[in-house]
Amino acid sequence: MSRAETAGRDPAIRPICLKGGRILDPSRGIDRVQELWLDQGRIAGLGEDAPAALRSRSDVEVIDVSGAVVSPGWVDIHVHLREPGQEDKETIETGTLAAARGGFTTVACMPNTDPPLDDRPRVEYVIRRARESGHARVLPIAAVTRGQAGEALTDIEDLVLAGAVAFSDDGKPVRNAEIMRRALELTRPLGVPVIQHAEDPDLKGSGVVHEGWTSTRIGLKGIPDVAESVMVARDALLAELTGGRVHVAHVSAARSVEIIRKAKARGIAMTAEVTPHHLVLTDEAVSGYDTNTKMNPPLRSTRDREALIEGVVDGTIDCLATDHAPHTEIDKDNDFDSAPFGIIGLETALGLYLKALVEPGHLTLPELLLRMTRKPLEVLGRRGGTLEAGEPADVTVFHPGERWTVRAAESSSRSHNTPFDGWELSGRIWLTIVGGQVTWREQAALASGR
């Protein structure tokens, strides 16, 4: 199959008409009820703008999406698909199915696989596996250093030619400032960012939770907020020096938001993302030693959480990303220190974003969607994230008001490590379409016509 990475027009793909939905295309400020026509894997047009020849065809699949919102397909630039090497946690197939179910049409996957994505064959392997088994477009991120060991740079330009969209040693920071400088110098002409897992390894030490009252009270080793912020500050200076682009992964601390805001004001090419869990939870959630509240960076204080929301609102934080990090029950069902960091996030993303940002009135729905579509692609220096005619037909249809209850065991991901099991969330995905082909359909919500 080639649902993912459908490059050109494919006449074999049956046309689709999404009827009755509220078209929300934040890239062009469109917000109105209209038909959306898809043909040959591309957006054909809105309402009357779609070609008359298409509109009169008899083989169009008309899907009534009345009451739902029709958005450009969502993009998550921070997921761990675990393939190759950790297929017990996740595969490209299961991870992208979780993506489709969560409304995502494109995911960028982190290179901390086993072995890491640090050379051309490995990046090509991921692209091929995504073609064969993927339910979403998969954009591979390659390692900054060989083996993510922090010592020798990977073949950066060759990896971009192979299809890498960014570079990161995620899971670990690029600790050596000289290597970070060289990576930024080499990526700058290629127009791709270095995505930094910003963390000073010495300040982090063996910490497992945010350093604060909770870590003091429950006796777990803390990770101070500055472990992140000093690295963000260093990278801002290196980005300024080199003109390269640094994207700060999963920002968690108020101080980091402040530094990024100042860096942007100085014209430094620095972007940032934030996860749903850092927007919704604080370190208080760790009180019961639930290992599904163990992630890196850790859940931080209320003040940090509020600063992250402010950062999203004023654009300091460019986009939202889940840091979907599957781990098996064997890994997670252990004492807190022994369990690995990370939680899954693709299927609960919408509900948590709505809860953190839209329901309290911090963002409008179009403002939220901008940060899930156009903005993450801009971070990678890519086009898209729009329903403009001629663009790939990547579409997400969802009902923001429908309530549902998270059932971790029913996740499409191979792993079920989420702290949100049993939570009631708003926002149900009705339909996910990649290149004109349906990758997820909520049967109960949709009646297919004609």
Added chain:
Amino acid sequence: MIGHRKDLLGIEDLGVDEIVSILDTARTFREVLDRPIPKVPSLRGLTAANLFFEASTRTRLSFELAQKRMSADTVSFQSTGSSVSKGETLKDTARNIEAMGIHLVVIRHQSSGAPHFLARNLDASIINAGDGTHEHPTQGLLDIYTMREKKGRIDGLRVAIIGDIMHSRVARSNIWGLTKLGASVTIAGPATMMPAEVERFGVTVAKSVEEAIEGADVVNILRIQLERQRAGLYPSLREYARVYGVTKERLAGARPDAIVMHPGPMNRGVEIAQDVADGAHSVILEQVTNGVAVRMAVLYMLAGRDVPAEPSSEPAPVPPSAPGRAILEAKR
């Protein structure tokens, strides 16, 4: 009072009534320990497992002794290495315990929250004998018991806790218990070993050992662990002893009738001077004796309810004091 409670994971979870009830029950068992045959049948038919994933002599012996004095069947396990390095997860350990039909589990583990993990996964009663840098509730209770015996009260008592607060489970358990019972707690130690937002425990942070000890009724000295020096948290033992060691001179600032405590094992000449450890103010060995009684009280209150109902054929023990008798006989 803790009859409804399955586990003892920390003093933070306990109400004032529960703490007082444990202390009162411990006094009854303290009397049992002075009898010619210091044994009661309270845990007869029950099996206790002492799982020590971290080295311990005193606490493990104290629990074993408490269990034997109460006629429980006892098995003990000590592993100096990490269980994880041997490939067995705590979950599997829990399953094994279940399969062996153990009623009471005493666990010491290097990871904070490990007893909570077992408590969630097992029907057996779990007693935390020290988890990582979190709590060591029976040590806290025996410290408070000793203070109450010596001073006659806890409310209004001035207690100084000196040393590595950050890594001390003894400090946390003491602080929770003492503040709940109305003591005024002052702590002192190197800034590198002072945990974040520590004042939210409701304690006063002193600028120096002298300031903390000034006017204290109780000086509780924490053990300094040598690996903290390797982690760079203090420059040298010499420096630590000079700045934070409790010496006779420093102790002179305390009340004349102050008591000196230490959870052991002591680094003599480092956190505590020789003449303080063995001096007239020291109640360190009494803490050890009281520890057995306090652990008996905790075991009794958690598991006593499960004692089989059939009458005992053993000769009745020498009757203790009236309230104690009621407690001991009600469960036989």
